Amino acid sequence: MSKFLPPESFAATGAYDLLPFNFTRLEGDSYLATNMVGESLIVDRSTLDDLVNKRLAPSHPSYTDARAKHLIAEKGDKASAELLALKTRTRYQRLQNFTNLHMFVTTLRCDHSCQYCQVSRQSEDKGAFDMTLEMADKSLDMVFRSPSKAVKIEFQGGEPLLNFDLIRYIVSKAKVRAAAEGRDLEIVIATTLSLATTEILEYCRDNHILLSVSLDGPSDLHNKNRPRPGKDSYQRFVANLQAAREIVGYDRVSALMTTTLASLPRVREIVDEYVGLGFEGIFLRALSPYGFAVKTRVYAAYDTEQWLKFYKDGLQYIIELNQAGIPFREYYTTLILQKMFTCADPGFVDLMNPAGIGIAAVVFNYDGSVYASDESRMLAEMKDQTFRLGSVLENTYEEIFLNEKLLSTLEESFTLSAPMCSECAFEPFCGADPVFSHAVYGDVVGRKPASDFCKRNMAIFRHLIQLMREDREVEALFRRWSALC
Amino acid sequence: MLERVISFDPAAYSLETIQRAAYRYIDKFSIGFNVKEASIDCILQFDKEVDDLDGVIQDFRKEVLDQHLRARIAKETESIRHLILAHAFSRTGLV
């Protein structure tokens, strides 16, 4: 007699338990079902019905899938729950790294006067709009209270290069402290590059500083969005981008784009501009609804539908570019795909749950006040101080980070408990954005059915899934995007 | 204002299930309930912008079915869900 048993001996028995999962209707009769860690399955309505009512036969093709994706467990599959717990833990690992992005607003002064800008000041008055040494020291003390092993400091403005002396001061102090405490330090400067000099760039090279620069599209569009004396924002950008790449390093410079009403019909040109300047991807961002953007009605100038059209058209073009042999990525899509295909959370503030505020990022403003996120300080510029956590001059670390408002916001907006999100199949890919909800709807949870945040994300999730279902090649491309980080 | 009444069988669907389904339609209609022994009557008052009433109602009925299934999953998996979360967060000290 053979020692080996035939395959039937190991076949599924058909006696199973349900594991926690959500489902959402895609189009027609198809449903997306996902478990807590984003493993997913597409089934039709009757299969779903059978699955939930435990009538699904082991011979049904979806049975094996559902078991493999941990939507069900056969009696005796003891590892499933443990595996899910492990993956859930990975998903929320970021929590252990409590605040690792620290933004320093070194000045509000700026040489630009962008129409959508929420904060900048056209002023020579350094006293009024620059961070002082004392504030910088106190802010650094807070930074190094963070338990995170990796510390990231990002300089924001205004135009941070206008207060470069303070940047040098902070960088040198931060480096000494990071080295002494054995922490990894990453430094970023967000700048338009218009004021970059060889000296500044060499400093960035020598101190391993990354540059996050702004490019809105072709020359006329960029200059229209970003007026400055001389009307030469684009020309300066192109020249200084090359200098920055040659001195600081090609891969040390990344670009961010802001979508305005004028951008909407021009997404292909914008993408072309990025390709032409040698970028390997673009972030098609929606303009945030804060600050002057709301005040000046630039935000209201386009709605979610219009933005979605812009995004979908852009993504389509990017897919075509890839098919034409030009590798190029869309970063928002990539972040979502990473959440869809891997259990790691890329840690992008808008797609985080619990919400990124105060956890992922904290802002030290030019006047010493501390905000829970970049958006929170923009809100404050509009006289809404809801997410002001305190001041480095007056408050202790505990007072700031154990702030009642911060903790309750995080808790209330947690998607695993928010109405609708808690039963949404897209939840593992989505995030909570309480500041957005607060700014637009007046409460941190946001009524999802009416929320633009939900509408935008849900439309994107549906779109991406549809693209992949329609075209295997697109799915392969998307998998490649998610694998590259 | 446009008003419609639709009914569900209380033996098959709980009021909570119907309420949950209705939440998703906040931006389309407001809802009132008349719970009777043999039926739960829902009085839907539609917002002006909604033109395809029948389409929305049909969608809503599907949503109620979906909510019914969700309730089943939730009930069956509640304990294991807690187990998983407890396990996952056991060392982070945040939950």
Add this chain to the structure above:
Amino acid sequence: MLKLGGKVIRIEVAGGATEVPKGDRTLVVISTNPRLPRSLRERSAYLVRAGVTEIPSGFGHYLQIGEAAKIDFGELENWQRVTSLSDDFSYLEDGDIIRLNSARGEIRVLYRKSSPHNTIMVTEQCQHYCLMCSQPPKEVDDSWLLDEANELIRIMPRGTGELGFSGGEPTLFGERFLETLRLTKALHPGTSIHILSNGRLFADRRFAADYAQIRHPDMMVGIPIYSDDPATHDYVVQAKGAFDETLRGILNLKEFGQKVECKRPAVPPGSREVSVL
């Protein structure tokens, strides 16, 4: 053997201009991709092979192999050019980089995308005058070659695995050569660098230190040593004191933790063989 340089058949400028600008040396990246995005076309040369009829618009330059393909000049703008090449160049591919000298009607292939070992010759000058040198050094100011190398590095495709620098003696440019290495590192951080040098300049500790300061993760100097007998080595390279200086250069590089590869090329008949160094 591929033909890497030679005469072009003809260079024409669109828009009826018969006069080709003089002394015009340009580097162009070749594209065979008819779907290249607009923003990249102006800077690229589209390669039209014999028999091709569909020609995409908007490229700054068109190269046609042989006379077979005919480009309709009527469709082109003033700044666009068409160069006809002989069949010898039909091996050119997407991503290759060539230098066109319109005044002299010359072409030179500088970079082949499919080759794992592209080498840039940055000068023809050298302190040696080796017996068996295949390209005996010339004493002319050819620093334009280094400028051209920089230009090439700026437009070279990302993802190039390895890049070599040779001469003549590339280090003769001193700090300017180091600038080129820094540029390569900044723009192509993943590209390994191989430098073919006689190593003598590295005997200068300052220079060796500045070189090490580039901190390239994968950069190596390849140095030929023809004999362990100084006299023989000096004879082969026809330079007195060369051996001593080269050795001190190597020691300095080693001291600064730099990668060095000593090569022992075959020596001309009559010289003593190299033994273990």
